[in-house]
Amino acid sequence: MKKKGPPTPPKTYRRLDKPTPIPQVNKFYDSGISEDVDRSSERCIDRSKSVRELREEFTKINFIPMRISSPKLSVSPQQSVSSTKSVSPKLSVWPISSIPPKPPILPKPTNTKKQSEYCYNDCYDDSNTYDAVSFSDSEEGFYDSVSNDESDHPRNAVEELLQNERKYVERLQYYINKLVPLMYQHNISNGLRFQKNNVFTNIESIQAMHHNTFLPALESCGNDAENIALTFMQLIENGTFYCYVLYALNKHKSEKICDANKDFFKHAYSDLTQFLLEPVQRLPRYRLLLKEMGKEASRNGTNIAALDKAERLLSRLIELADAAVNLSDILPFLEVQNQPGRSLELNYHKDLPLTLILRPELFKNAAQRDPINLLNQGKLEDYLELKIYDYNERRRYQSKIFLFENLLLYTEIIKAKLEYRGHYLDSEVNCTIEETLKLEVCSKCCTQKIEVHFDTFSKLKFLEDHIEKMRRRFRRSQAEELINEKQRHSQETLDSKGNTRQKVAEVQDTEWYIRELQRSLVLNQQQFCDVLQVNYEYYLGGDVPESFRGIYDLHRERILPDLTSSIALDNMCDLFVSYLAENVLAPVYNDYLREFKMATENIKPDYNRMAPGVTYRVEDFTCLCIKQLKVYCDFFNDVCARMAEDSAANNRVDLDLFRKVASTQKELDQFVHNTEQNFELFNMGRQAVDCGLVRYSEAVQLQVDNKTTEECRLFINELAAVCVSVQRNNRNEEHYRQIIFIDKFRGRSGPMGMRNSKKTESRLNFVIDNFKYKIIFSNQQVTERFRQQYITNFVLVK
Structure with a gap:
């Protein structure tokens, strides 16, 4: 018998409502770098x-x-x-x-944990402020919503860069309109009065640069990643992005002022901190996006040389900005902290113009105690971390040296902090080589002296060249000040025909300036001949090779007398044009290039018996005559620049002479460039000398595997094609590292080592000893031009 239980409820056949369909989320492109924040969850x-x-x-x-x-x-x-x-x-x-309908599943936010960790680990370094990129949900500032339309989402790194750049410009403008007016309120505290530039630094000029220059340049590039990379390179090299270094110099001062006045900014403090953080995070974001564009370009098989170069330049700019942040924290001396009323660290004028005043009050030398406005010392060009021996301190310590255009400032590193130790102005700095990796820097009066120890020769050469540039700029500024003084004096004595007299005075000043340049060139030529003779006696003794003797006779017996007798600028142009047209320079220098390496292979300098004027390395001894050619180029460059300034100022200029000077400058620059290229290549060894002189060259990329490339230069010499790996320094100058391969020309009797690539038209393959080298050119036109040059020179060899 069945057990009774509760009755079974009757089955009901009720029509159910159709559930709301779940929207399909498109898999949009997301590199993990985007600043967009999905706020659609807030709107539900x-x-x-x-x-x-x-x-x-x-x-x-x-x-x-x-x-x-x-x-x-x-x-x-x-x-x-x-x-x-x-x-x-x-x-x-x-x-x-x-029952309410089921809500739709919202799109997944773009800032996932995995993406944030990737970007964090890739760029974060707690010792470098400008290397760190942090991501938060509030970075979009005043943007309240993000559209879910597919057309609003970036599909690649180029579109992401453009979208983020537009939002960055709008965000800066919004915050400028919102926060900067707070500094002009009537109830502003005394600690913020006249501190507008110290709080916001040059952020308004940064916004103007992006709005007026950078964003229009990016939009004109379209979706071309290579043009975008070239835009970055151009703006970094011409100093447009230097505004970020100025911002970094003032970063810590701005933070201290804001933290001390939280009460005044209490209603906008979170926006203020986010606003001041925007420029700090901008440069690392650009670097990440350039990396992403490089990855996409490599997957598509396109050339990434420009992207790699732009990324290197941007990384160097970020390092310089980090150094600027460190510079803003230097202390004059520890004793200053205990003295009431003394200003600590970098001092600022309470005035509208932004200043960065260093006050070394306790410096031992009284002449070095004058305040220095670092913003009047030119741009911060570089920095070095080296060990120095300080003769004033009588001890050795680890130092960070900051190199401005007109100032060299050195500090001591103490427990991750910097303390000021001394500086050299461009009017007093001097340097001498003590040993192979030791440079002595001192003032002209020798009251201040340090000894800098280097770990590599390239750093020593870089510091030596920078000091020489400082001295050259100072001499040029002195000459310009003298000319300006004469102009001011002539302006004070104007009569009724003042305008005419002023124009005549300016023309006379230009003529005087050119005569001074000519006089300096003659003195330099005389000094060069003396130095060359001393080095010949030291390195070669009485056995001077014929090619070396030809260089000496050319400069001593012909060029020096010609420069001494050629007073007019027109005659100077004719002189050097005849040198190039009549093959006066080329045969002598070509013979020298073919023989200098073998003639000096067994020479080693003896540092114990060096005389004044003797070079300390054989490479510098052999390069003396090459550097003298640069002196001639500098002369015509300075004259041409002076005449161009007069023409721009509507002063009377002899246009025929101006064209003649410019033409001479161009021809001489080309000859010097070819000579330098041959010298650098032949200096790598006898196997390069055996290939003959260089006739043509191109900057290329050597594809090591399917993903990585190496920067190289491919030469067409008289007897072979030579591929050399190159390395660029901080000034973007090429230095040859090693020879990759040499393709000997066999003429019509032998097969070519070069093959056309079947995969891409901008690549050529070289098969040397059964090994294939893949050479990538910048574009198809350059590839075709090189191929024609190669075939012509290959066939002409007998």
Whole structure:
């Protein structure tokens, strides 16, 4: 007999509402670098409802999945007898018609944990402020929503760069309009009065640069990643992005002022900190996007040389900005901290113009105690971390040396902090080579002297060249000041025909300036001949090779007398044009290039018996005559620049003479460039000399594997094609490292080592000893030009 139980509820066949379809989320491009924040989750909440209504709504939403039958539903013991198909969940106490529809699943935010960790680990360094990029949900500032339209999402790194750049410009303008007016309120505190530039630095000029220059340049590039990379390179090299270094110099001062006045900014403090952080994070974001564009270009098989170069330049700019942040924290001396009323660290004038005043009050030399405005010392060009021996301190310490255009400033590194130790102005700095990796820097009066120890020769050469540039700029500025003084004096004595007299005075000043340049060139030529003779006697003794003797006779017996007798500028142009046209320079220098390496292979300098004027390395001894050619180029460059300034100022200029000077400068520059290229190549060894003189060259990329490339230069010499790996220094100058391969020309009797690539038209393959070298050119036109040059020179060899 069946046991009675509760009656089985009748089956109801009720028409269920069709559930809301789940939208399909498109897999948009996302590099993990984007600043966009998905705020659509915030829009699904109606903030006008009460807390109780919101709680009930979320309770219903949480119970909706249980409305659908599932094998994991729990069943009571009384219901276990019946089939699970007839079991109705307890949620059925609500009428089915009153159950709200299931909400759509929202798109996944772009800033996922994996992406953030990738960017964090890739760029974060707690010792470098400008190397770190942090991501937060509030970075978009005043942007309240993000469109879900597919057209608004970037599909590659180029589109992401353009979108972020537009938002960055708008965001800066919004914050400038919102926060900068706070500095002009009538109730501003005394600690913020006249501190507008110290708080915001040059952020307005940064916004103007991006709005007027950088963003239009990016938009004109379209989707071409290579043109974008060239835009970065151009703006970095011409100093447009130097505004970020100026911002970094003032970063810590701005933070201290803002932290000390939190009460005044209490209603906008979070926006202020975010606003001041925007320029700090901008440069690392550009670097990440350039890396992403490089990855996409490598996957597409396109050339990434420009992207790699732009990334290197940007990385160097970020390092310089980090150094500027360190510079803003230097202390004059520890004793200053204990003296009341003394200004600590970098001092600022309470005035509208931004200044960066260093006050070395306790410096031992009284002449070095005058305040220095670092912003008047030219641009911060570089920095070095080296060990120095300080003769004033009588000890050796680890130092960071900051190199401005007109100032050399050195500090001591003490527990990750910097302390000021001394400086040299361009009017007093001097340097001498002590040993192979030791440079002595001193003032002209020798009251201040340090000894810098280097770990590599390239750093020593870089510092020596920088000091020489400082001295050259100072001499040129002195000459310009003298000319300006004469102009001011002539202006004071103007009569009724003052304008005419002023023009005549300016022309006379230009003529005087050119005569001074000519006089300096003659003195330099005389000094060069003396130095060359001393070095010949030291290195070669009485056995001077014929090619070396030809160089000496050319400069001593011909060029020096010609420069001494050629007074007029027109005669100077004719002189050097005749040198190039009549093959006066070329044969002598070509013979020298072919023989100098073998003639000096066994020579080693003896540092114990060096005389004044003797070079300390054989490479510098052989390069003396090459450097003298640069002196001639500098002369014509300075004259041409002076005449161009007069022409721009509507002063009377002899246009025929101007064209003649410019033509001479161009021809001489080309000859010097070819000579330098041959010298650098032949200096690598005898195997390069055996290939003959260089006739043509191109900057190329050597594809090591399918992903990585190496920067190289491919030469076409008289007897072979030579590929050399190159390395660029901080000034973007090429230095040859090693020879990759040499393809000997065999003429019509032998097969060529070069093959056309079947995969891409901008690549050529060289098969040397059964090994294939893949050479990538910048574009198809350059590839075709090189191929024609190669075939012509290959066939002409007998």
